[in-house]
């Protein structure tokens with residue numbers, strides 16, 4: 001088994017457990033008939049840093065995904081702009097993880113999965129025969145719900161994605177830079193040879209982010225990256241995501257409405273049946289959505 005295989009299988013295993021262990025934090029916004037906004041006052045929508053004419057980095061056209069004969073996504077059309085944070089929200093089982101995995105072809109690792117339609121990354125259909133999924137995953141990194149460092153040193157965890165590249169890069173410098181970028185360097189500088197597994201959960205997640213950004217990706221996919229963490233570790237990850245979004249296109253799945261409202265610029269709402277019902281600026285989705293079903297979901301009437 002090559003190192004690439006190890007990485008993919010690890011990611012896949014992690015992902016397969018996600019459906020069953022969902023740490024769902026229910027929307028806490030009670031519906032408030034007297035309020036103009038659908039949001040509780042505590043939901044402070046920031047958003048809006050993506051310029052209206054930002055280039056599209058990821059584009060889905062009529063995307064369907066099936067697991068054997070069960071359809072998980074139906075006719076998804078979306079254009080995700082460069083940089084900034086795009087949040088994917090919706091009730092459990094509506095296909096958020098499936099959509100995220102279709103972007104960097106992690107669904108390839110699930111035998112039952114079949115994808116129809118177009119998924120374009122920088123204009124190129126990622127399902128074309130000439131696309132190398134391993135190279136694609138270096139450009140589109142992924143971070144999972146449960147931190148999954150390898151049983152290796154902190155240093156080797158970050159260097160992992162680099163070793164498979166045919167570049168004479170300065171690995172040392174790149175590892176340090178990635179750890180710094182992931183807001184972890186200061187905490188681990190003197191223990192780069194210790195096991196990544198000895199770190200706290202929040203540090204492990206930042207290590208996984210460092211591993212994902214070391215190969216210099218364009219896109220970071222994050223599947224509920226903070227849902228296994230305590231509030232302080234969560235807040236650090238949220239700050240980091242906002243910071244990373246200046247340089248990378250971040251697509252994040254979250255069950256936490258406040259988190260989506262706080263950190264995302266755009267929000268996509270998937271609903272049961274695998275349909276992308278609405279995609280817009282985050283403040284529009286949370287304050288004045290077009291669809292009643294979206295309003296019901298946001299205000300906690302179901303989901």
Ligand SMILES: Nc1ncnc2c1ncn2[C@@H]1O[C@H](COP(=O)(O)OP(=O)(O)OP(=O)(O)O)[C@@H](O)[C@H]1O
Nearest residue numbers: 019022067072091092093094095096097098110112
């Ligand atoms: N590996 C798999 N094999 C078969 N069916 C799957 C697999 N993964 C997901 N599904 C099915 O696809 C549908 C969408 O699942 P998905 O995990 O994408 O939802 P989700 O929105 O991420 O849910 P959650 O919020 O619970 O994580 C569900 O019906 C699920 O049972």
Ligand SMILES: [Mg+2]
Nearest residue numbers: 018019096097
């Ligand atoms: Mg999921």
